[in-house]
Amino acid sequence: MKVLIITGSSHKNGTTAYLAEQFIKGAEEAGHEIFRFDSADKEVHPCIACEKCHGDTPECVFKDDMQELNPHLIEADAVVLVSPIYYYGMSAQIKAVIDRFYANDAFLHGGKKAVLMVTMADTSTETANGAAASFRGMTKYLEWEIAGTVIAVNCMTQDMIRNTVYPKQAYELGRSL
Numbered sequence: 001m002k003v004l005i006i007t008g009s010s011h012k013n014g015t016t017a018y019l020a021e022q023f024i025k026g027a028e029e030a031g032h033e034i035f036r037f038d039s040a041d042k043e044v045h046p047c048i049a050c051e052k053c054h055g056d057t058p059e060c061v062f063k064d065d066m067q068e069l070n071p072h073l074i075e076a077d078a079v080v081l082v083s084p085i086y087y088y089g090m091s092a093q094i095k096a097v098i099d100r101f102y103a104n105d106a107f108l109h110g111g112k113k114a115v116l117m118v119t120m121a122d123t124s125t126e127t128a129n130g131a132a133a134s135f136r137g138m139t140k141y142l143e144w145e146i147a148g149t150v151i152a153v154n155c156m157t158q159d160m161i162r163n164t165v166y167p168k169q170a171y172e173l174g175r176s177l
């Protein structure tokens with residue numbers, strides 16, 4: 001299975017990086033092929049809704065790092081989103097990537113699994129409700145099957161997440177895809 005994992009934090013040693021690593025470990029052990037796209041290290045312009053991608057010559061006006069991602073996005077059997085919670089939603093870095101799915105909309109419906117993993121400082125999973133609703137909405141619209149979620153509370157730093165249940169959840173989700 002081709003697995004695309006998109007991360008949304010600048011922290012190389014952060015909580016989401018750790019969950020991503022654990023997920024990848026499990027997925028690779030299960031024989032899946034991984035492509036990782038760290039959106040915080042990439043140049044991805046926010047969508048400006050110019051609709052050129054839905055015009056006569058359908059193409060995005062921005063020639064940025066989405067050009068690297070697009071073939072992997074279209075071919076992926078599973079798409080994994082990993083984001084810190086920023087003000088009750090996913091980070092701007094990963095949201096910019098998701099919004100740019102719009103240019104490939106015609107090729108993305110159906111046939112994919114989807115995973116959401118989020119981390120946050122708060123101790124209540126309610127803080128992830130916005131990100132989870134956005135994920136549910138987009139998977140319903142794109143007709144992707146939700147393979148699982150990891151909602152990691154009380155995890156401000158990597159030290160805080162290491163000894164929790166969440167890394168194992170991420171690893172097992174990767175293995176069970």
Ligand SMILES: Cc1cc2nc3c(=O)[nH]c(=O)nc-3n(C[C@H](O)[C@H](O)[C@H](O)COP(=O)(O)O)c2cc1C
Nearest residue numbers: 009014015016084085086087088120121122155156
């Ligand atoms: C701009 C910003 C906004 C944040 N907003 C929230 C929030 O609304 N709720 C929360 O629980 N944690 C919030 N946090 C904390 C992060 O979600 C938390 O530290 C997370 O583990 C960071 O992930 P990372 O280490 O992968 O970057 C925020 C952090 C930043 C930098």
